[in-house]
Amino acid sequence: MAQDSFYWNSLPHEIIEQRIQAHGRKKAQMVILVCGGSYNPVHLEHIRMLQLALECAQVSRYKHPIMAFMLPSTDKHVVRKVGRNQAYPLQTRIEMCNIACRNEPLISVIPWGMASASNAGRILERIIKKFVNGAKVKAMSVIGADIAPRYNLDPKFHMIVTRPTYTEEVLPILEKKLGRKNFRKLMIAGSSKSGGTTRNVSSTMIRQYIQNGDFEGLLESCSMNPECVYYLQQYHMRNRNLNTFTQAVEAQN
Secondary structure: OHHHHHHHHOOOHHHHHHHHHOOOOOOOEEEEEEEEEOOOOOOHHHHHHHHHHHHHHHHOOOEEEEEEEEEEOOHHHHHHHHOOOOOOOHHHHHHHHHHHOOOOOOEEEOOOOOOOHHHHHHHHHHHHHHHOOOOOOEEEEEEEOOOHHHOOOOOOOEEEEOOOOOHHHHHHHHHHHHOHHHHHHOEEEOOOOOOOOOOOOOHHHHHHHHHOOOHHHHHHOOOOOHHHHHHHHHHHHHOOOOOOHHHHHHHHO
């Protein structure tokens, strides 16, 4: 299908191919990690989540991570979540994500604008098999512990990343929901065993800095990549006379 070629060419497929070809642990399942979200805007803990997810898969005897991806959601989803006055158009969010992971060779962006990481994962599995000599790669959705109870989790397809202030409360809920046997199979990145963790960074707090025009304060908060802060500052200077989300989208097209 022509659409499959579009999907494939929109990804860093050379890296995917190299990672698959270099796969040496034959007994380990090759996995692609997908973290869906608004990324409105992307912050340092989004990147940290994927770093921890990659590390968690790497130390597992049963998984071999190929890459990890951010999946910015649809404009409709983001507008519904935060309102038109605080929603950034998809292309803006994609560009910010690309800046944020510029120095991360195994982290990239899926620029398809999808609300479902599971759907994107199925497409990834299909196109990798199609374009990389029938390679069988399993997609896993990466989910923050703060929102994990909303999902019908399956240890085969989901990985949890711990989030400060949420994890201690959430993990017993997940164990009760999944049952002890399945809970033990669930991959949990950022646990005390792995030696890493995330910070409790709030996208709402970041948007408040931006709404106040306090980009210096945003930089000092150390919650966003400085290049992303500069990008947003320039974005708001260019679009300061645009009053609606629709106008901002039209200005990009």
